Amino acid sequence: MVKLVTAAQMKVAEDAANAAGLTYDTMMENAGRAVAQAIEEQFGATGRHITLLIGPGNNGGDGLVAARYLSDLGASVSLYIWKRRNLETDPNWQRLESYVLPAVHRADDPQGQKLADLLERSAIVVDALLGTGVSRPIEGDLADLLRTARTVIDRRRTLRPPLLVDPIDPSPAEEIGPAVVAVDLPSGLHTDTGVLDPLTLPADLTVTFAAPKRGQVLFPGAAYVGQLLIADIGIRLEYLPEDLPQLATTDFVAGLLPARPLHGHKGTFGRAMIAAGCPNYCGAPALAATAAYRVGAGLVTLAVSPPVQGLVAPKLTEATYHLLPHREGAIAAPAAGALVEGLGGYSALLVGPGLGQAETTAQFLDDLLPQLPDIPLALDADALNLLSKQSRWWTRLPPETIITPHPGEMSRLSGVPVREIEADRLDFVPERARQWGTVIVYKGAFTVVAAPDGETVVMPFANPALATAGSGDVLAGAIAGMLAQRLPPFEAAVAGAYLHGLAGELARERFGEAGVVAGDLLPLLPLAIRELAG
Structure with missing residues (x-):
């Protein structure tokens, strides 16, 4: 079985792993690789246009690592950067520079038109905006960003194949999509309580790291998790308390x-x-x-x-x-x-x-x-x-x-x-x-x-x-x-x-x-x- 953890318990486990020699950078590398592998296994990456929404914290760092691996898998990768500063000293950004991936910075797209254009042609959207340590309400610029994303994604998901009238020459079906993949948990879902911000992007797949989070099995947030995949990123679960609820396996x-x-x-x-x-x-x-x-x-x-x-x-x-x-x-x-x-x-x-x-x-x-x-x-x-x-x-x-x-x-x-x-x-x-x-x-x-x-x-x-x-x-x-x-x-x-x-x-x-x-x-x-x- 696997333990269900809170944000604070996960932080304790991460700190213990780092102290034992599994560095934060290695954990991030493992996490990003796991996201890319999950996308490849669930949806296929080769030739797919994938847009990654990159936030300012470790969740965004996981997304940058995933972008590199997805590009190696043959995906057409685009980045949309929100509030990630000091990129010149960000090791994961530096590792990406040789890939010359198209990137749009939110500061250059205050109205969100470029974001909308990216999402219109994306087969897969990766939500790497907010991680487990964020519990505040979504507001301001991030609220505007997610509102744009929800509008485009919700509209595209309402498309349905046309009624098949002529079986000899049917009209082509319109695409239903895009698929949304959440890194660790959907942005706006409270890690501990499952409380949900109205602007949260509903995920088709959530790749969570080391252990499932309590909020992923509590409603209303659980309805936004989609398929839950627990990825091993090297953290030993004995760092977690013994008396936690566990998810049956x-x-x-x-x-x-x-x-x-x-x-x-x-x-x-x-x-x-x-x-x-x-x-x-x-x-x-x-x-x-x-x-x-x-x-x-x-x-x-x-x-x-x-x-x-x-x-x-x-x-x-x-x-x-x-x-x-x-x-x-x-x-x-x-x-x-x-x-x-x-x-x-x-x-x-x-x-x-x-x-x-x-x-x-x-x-x-x-x-x-x-x-x-x-x-x-x-x-x-x-x-x-x-x-x-x-x-x-x-x-x-x-x-x-x-x-x-x-x-x-x-x-x-x-x-x-x-x-x-x-x-x-x-x-x-x-x-x-x-x-x-x-x-x-x-x-x-x-x-x-x-x-x-x-x-x-x-x-x-x-x-x-x-x-x-x-x-x-x-x-x-x-x-x-x-x-x-x-x-x-x-x-x-x-x-x-x-x-x-x-x-x-x-x-x-x-x-x-x-x-x-x-x-x-x-x-x-x-x-x-x-x-x-x-």
Whole structure:
């Protein structure tokens, strides 16, 4: 995994690297080369017209280095210089002089016409204006510069291919572009908070150095990052504090996946019990149970009322059933004892998907918690809504219970408005995990998973295809399936959340961002596991 850092933490790491012998000049050389290589790999550089917007600080220095490497790759490179003074003593400018690249200085283009002309004919624009150390609002001349750039780029991006009327002699499609590449982070995005200046250029690709920045996974700024590439520029990550949130990586999650021995049987891969469903929400149990199977659980049993079982069983042939007492189809208070009696031999219990909030179901949950044997527990959906109505609800849960709130549920559980939670989610979620003694899976774009000891992992997925009813039931089932396979709660939560996110990416590739339904994710979960396993 890779640590998510603030601007101050990144500065400490850079200073430590310099003191250890990796000079600032070498870091800048490595950074600029990484930007050029990323452009070559993502878009191709040869023969492309690339304009680099060069600022006065280290970010601009990275851009000057990138210009040299892009020129070596065969790109047609132009520079637009803003407030970079003393060029005669700037080593990166001096190294560029022999390239004789066309350069426009902002002082010679106060109205921005030359900038507009450059951007009109650019296939790629590199934003190397402001780096991680800048947090002030954009104003004055830079605001005018970015306003011009946004106007040209936004207009060019609205162009669309003409309707193909004549398949024999179609009109040529107009170019859609240019691509914008941000150096370290888009200018105007706050490194630590994700707060966004209105004039920030939305990037298609951000090449960030050494470690991802917190603001790159916090909204609204995260929406302007585009594809995020983390470039190694030689800084050793042990210079960073140990207790930082981390971004989940493929290699880390692959290492969590349970082994699948050739001699294994269904007991080897665990048994999950899922207490779920009411007449209004019959799909949730089926989605959760299938997800648990699809991530490898050996046996999944649905603890449901007979009316719900009658509706679910025809569409879910693999599950077994543990029928519970009910009132008008909702799981009723006497079901607590019946469920506990049926838990022998099971390795995980999930309660909540589609449970409903009937008064008798609330009593069921209230009676269940103190009776539970020593079994890994996950609570989702209405189980959380019912819990939130009790004061100090967390004192009633077994240690390391997994809870999976979305922002609204988290607000109800904590009593804190969603707006405040979202503004501070990378600190708020681990703080509550410590306070409550639970593993929290805070759902949404860049899902946050936090353990009671403060360890925090952020999923690298922000995908509107997952914004659909039932997606959370699939996530809960995937976590339960991992828990059933005897992963510790935090690891089960991380693995389940990552697989859910990766399945969402596969669904987006197959169907697009609109129209994906929760059931589409189910057959993609084993494909996600296969992709992780290599």
